[in-house]
Amino acid sequence: MKPINQKEIHLPLSLAVVLALLFIFILPLVTCPLKGQVVQKKQLDFKDFNSLGELQLHKATPDTRWSSFSMHYKNGIDTLFLRSTSNKKEYFFPSGTNPDFLANTNFLYQKNAALHLVNLHTGAKQTIEHVLSYACSISFGQLIVLTKQNSPARKTLLILNKDGVIIQRIARAEQFKISPCSRKVVFTTMENGSYSLGIIELTNPITPHWILRKSSYSFKMLTWEKTARALCFIGSEASGSNKNSLFYYITKSKALFCMDPEKQIGFPPGHLLDSLGQYPLNISQDLKRVFFGLLKKTDPDPSFKKSNFGPEVELWNGNDKLIYPMQQRMGDFNKKTYLAVWTPFKEELAQISNQALPGVMLAGEQQYAVLSNPQSYEPQLEYSGPRDFYILDLNTGKKEVLLQNKAITPTEPMPGSSPGGKYITYSKQNDCWIYDLKSKTHLNITQSLRASLPDSLRDLHQDSYFRVAGWTPYDKQILLYDTYDIWIITPDGNSYRRITHGREKKIHFRIFESPLSDDLSNYEGWTHRTFNADKGLLLEAKGDDGKAGYFKWEAAIGEKPIVYKEAYTSELFVSQDQKSFIYREEQFNISPRIVLQKGKTSHVFFQSNPHQAQYNWGQSTLIAYQNLKGSKLQALLYYPVNYDPKKKYPMIVNVYEKQSSERYKYINPTLENEAGYNPTVLTNQGYFVLCPDIVSEKQNEGPSALDCTVAATKEIIARGLVYPDKIGIIGHSFGGFETCYIITHTSLYAAAVAGAAITDISSYYYTINWDTGRPTMNYFQSGQLKMERPPYEIPDIYDRNSPIVHAPKVTTPLLSYAGKKDNHVDWHQSVEFYLALRILGKKNVMLLYPQEAHTILDPQSQTDLTQRISQWFAYYLKDEKHADWIEKGTM
Known part of the structure; x- marks a missing residue:
């Protein structure tokens, strides 16, 4: 066992911590039987339950040479672990939370308000006190930290390099937001009641570029375009007057635009900028539009009346589309946040959704909006009522019917947008349909697929429904799931192939999505993910017999198992070169463990609850x-x-x-x-x-x-x-x-x-x-x-x-x-x-x-x-x- 880090565990240790460490490290040594010796197992008693912890696998370094995980116990004695996958080097941090890695060089975790760094090469430790938030730059291996000193009350933004050395300090910082590509950071400062906003290029973090200096606005909802070519944010008057303005900044040209609702032509009267973030800000891919929320100024609730007898009363009207409690949870559409679009170069503004069509999703590279009203067919009996969908051309303002009386059920979810912006997908009667935005045509792309199936598969597909898994780059092909398998189909439906053999093997295949995958929510719809099938796919696999694991699929050889066994496997982490894998596995009678696999060779590098072996088990x-x-x-x-x-x-x-x-x-x-x-x-x-x-x-x-x-x-x-x-x-x-x-x-x-x-x-x-x-x-x-x-x-x-x-x-x-x-x-x-x-x-x-x-x-x-x-x-x-x-x- 490695020496205990005295900075992390303060002597004398509590009895509970001693017991926890005893179970994890010492018992496996003393319970190993000598050759030929039989150890009598014990009956598990209620008093033994709390000694068995729950394993949580967190993250691994990009090269999978280090992994972090936690053990949680009912008595609250939780421990965060950092362990090498190649040797016996390890660290443990009682009550550590929020673990992360800074490239392959540093391990980070929090304990209360302190952020701790552990150098993976030297073991050197560093602590940053009073941390409010932090982010890691995957691109450059840098760490951005916002700290706060209690006396005097002020915040400081720190930027550290991969070795943990502070290379930039920005005093009186208020907030920051790292770009999705992790190459830039936008931040705000406040001094003497004035606010400033600037950008740091992480390639050269020494000299920040200031966008606004000593402004009367405070800033919120800092939002990057996904490639960091632009950003937008809301500025609020410090006077507390509810006056907000929308700002848009292009990083290359350094052009700054401001939209003042009181001066903007077309801004709907009686409305405010949504500064609460109910609708997130969004920048179009062509950098020409900024989407934002409109919030109606509040009025007294018309459905909550005062009776003649004094007490307040809920008014449940049988003519209402939604019953009263449902109105309270979904929100009165008279007060709902609506989506609007601002075109800074043309100084134009248009409201997109409204009371009649409050449901909204963007499509076609944000050139179109799909609108609907969830109340159209209320009252009705399904969880979600059917809807009429309309497509609005944001360039011309022309609106056309897209779908009528479209069911919304678990097997027929809300329509989605292809990532390349060419198509809208939807399900109808177990088939997958595509709407081509250019030709304005609908096509059932799975109808011909069903008809062409051999007899051996046709019966099996009778009760199957197809749903979208994602698309290949540039919307060339769509990937679909049926009950067992994955299909690749061209948008015209003429070319299709089943790329897995789940039905024959009784294995359910799904494309593996990393827990770090981006959220692709699109207001009230979704933008589907992109998968490059030409480079192969990682698949999750679950068998009808309870087996589980992961496969790698390649076009030339089909699916081949990485790991697939009589165990429940989960929480996969993949190295950058996709040659090493870390995952958690368990069985009913084997407590979860963490496994490192390289090629066909695997070994357990952490076994939770090793003392379980002392007890009889079912x-x-x-x-x-x-x-x-x-x-x-x-x-x-x-x-x-x-x-x-x-x-x-x-x-x-x-x-x-x-x-x-x-x-x-x-x-x-x-x-x-x-x-x-x-x-x-x-x-x-x-x-x-x-x-x-x-x-x-x-x-x-x-x-x-x-x-x-x-x-x-x-x-x-x-x-x-x-x-x-x-x-x-x-x-x-x-x-x-x-x-x-x-x-x-x-x-x-x-x-x-x-x-x-x-x-x-x-x-x-x-x-x-x-x-x-x-x-x-x-x-x-x-x-x-x-x-x-x-x-x-x-x-x-x-x-x-x-x-x-x-x-x-x-x-x-x-x-x-x-x-x-x-x-x-x-x-x-x-x-x-x-x-x-x-x-x-x-x-x-x-x-x-x-x-x-x-x-x-x-x-x-x-x-x-x-x-x-x-x-x-x-x-x-x-x-x-x-x-x-x-x-x-x-x-």
């Missing part, structure tokens, strides 16, 4: 089964610790749609669980845990859950693994609904737990999700319940799927729970079922947590819930009768 596997309709399905099965094939065990079935993909995920044992369920804890208590995949049917969610769950349970019984009369069932939210429905139709389960459950879908139809303000009716359309029609049209189908209608048939003792601040599923649904079972004389106990919402978040409440669920199942599945609250109702 195993996970997938089992195949069929439901009554003959559908071939999978279920995830966790084995109890110390499994003995000569014995039978109790089992708990967890239900929630499909869970087989979770096979290899490691789950730390803890009593602090949002839904009171933890398979690691349950397997440690001697249970099998079964998680069946449920194939749902429209208007038949309850019977579908019953069929699949019972079939999977009987498969395990038939294998002789469990006691048939000692099986429990548990579910939360939609899983709570499935649990309640199942126990109204079978006596197979000896005990049940249902959290935040929907129990009467007819009454639930007429509730509101108070988190979003939306009527819950959308949940019955494209949501999980899939009833498609309201209860007054098909009451028999609603009754067939509602647990409460079948409450008299319940024979299974039920523990239900809910939070009384649950805005997602009305907690009265749990109360209704409780009252129905109570009056029927059925055994049931309900737990209501007054301060909790849809999931239980307070650690004490989480622990209480987890322990009560454990006692509930022990009472009915293990005959442990010492929990008085179950039998006698005492706390």
